[in-house]
Amino acid sequence: MSIRLPAVTVVGSINLDIIATTDRIPSPGETVGGGVLQQQPGGKGANQAVAAARLGAKSRMIGAVGDDASGRLMLESLSGAGVDTTDVAVLDGGATGTALIVVDRDGENQIVVCPGANAAFSLESVVFSDEETVLCQLEVGLPVVLEAARRPAGFFVLNAAPAMDLPAELLERCDLVIVNETEYELIPALAEAKLVAVTYGKDGSAMFEHGRRVAEAPASSVTVAxxxxxxxxxCGALVLALRAGLDYSAALAVANAVGADAVGDPSSQPALAPLAEYVARVAGAEVAAR
Incomplete structure (x- = not known):
């Protein structure tokens, strides 16, 4: 199946993920032994840019890393995944963002983010085109997100994570907001937004127009890694599916399938098939269910 994918520009965070995997997440003040430590590329922005590239789209990353070994590793990883890193700033004397993550045997996690260079870049010299789809998150400074929202005339998407109060100007500019169920509850203003996609984990996902549920799709069953x-x-899959012309229910189902593959992969930037394969998989499942 052949579908036409949009060019996606991601404005967001680039982190080194330092991950400790344990049987269970410790309680406050508790030490849990027997952990396994690993390091890998991460950051919500970089993860989404890599996902878009691996799904087959032309993907550009706008963000910043420090002038350090971690920053060089992040740039190599992004480029290796097919992401255009021309507009990733390398900040002299700055530290690359770092996420400290604890993951339990069921795949649940706790995360502390140290933003580093993610908090210190601007869009001053960055050029956007009207054809680009722009995807932002909130792991970078809100002024940068607002500037990104003001710049392009194309389709603008906000993954409103981590949750925070959103300026009216930003919310009005969003063609689509993507959140999980907790974030949806923590940001009451989303009930008035034009279009909001909400994920519910094992219960799938849904689409809301001005607070009215207009579409939904069940989750795929998967073993959590x-x-x-x-x-x-x-996020990357939903944006591509919608911009490729799929209706809300089909786009949610495709994104759920991509998310299921990601949950089954131990990496923060999982291996993914081209988006067309997920579209065909979802279409085949719908036919089989009739």
């Missing part, structure tokens, strides 16, 4: 990058893979 890691939930860190699943939401980011979902």
């Amino acid at each position: 890691n939930t860190i990058g699943a939401g980011d893979a979902f």
Whole structure:
């Protein structure tokens, strides 16, 4: 199946993920032994840019890393995944963003983000085109997100994570907002937004227009290895599916399938098939269910 995918520009965070995997997440003040430590590329922005590229889209990353070994590793990883890193700033004397993550045997996690260079870049010299689809998150400074929203005349998407109060100007500019169920509850203004996609984990996802539920899709059954990058893979897939012309229900189902593959992969930037394969998989499942 052949579908035409949009060019996607991601404005967001680039992090080194330092992950400790344990049987269970410790309680406050508790030490849990027997962990396994690993490091890998991450950051919500970078994860989404990589997902878009691996799904087959032309993907550009706008963000910043420090002039350090971690920054060089992140740039190599992004480029290796097919992401255009021309507009990723390398900040002299700055540290690359770092996420400290604890993951339990069920794939649930706790994360502390140290933003580093993610908090210190601007869009001053960046050029956007009217044809680009722009995807932002909230792991970078809100002024940068607002500037990104003001710049392009194309389709603008906000993954409103981590949850925070959103300026009216930003919310009005959003053609689509993507959140999980907790974030949806924490941001009451989303009930008035034009279009909001909400994920519910094992209960699938739904689309809301001005607070009215207009579409939904069930989740795919999967063995959980890691939930860190699943939401980011979902975001990349949903944006591509909608911009490729799929209706809300089909786009949600495709994004759910991509998210399921991501949950089954231990990496924050999981291996993914081209989006067309997920579209065909979802269409085949619908036929089989009739």
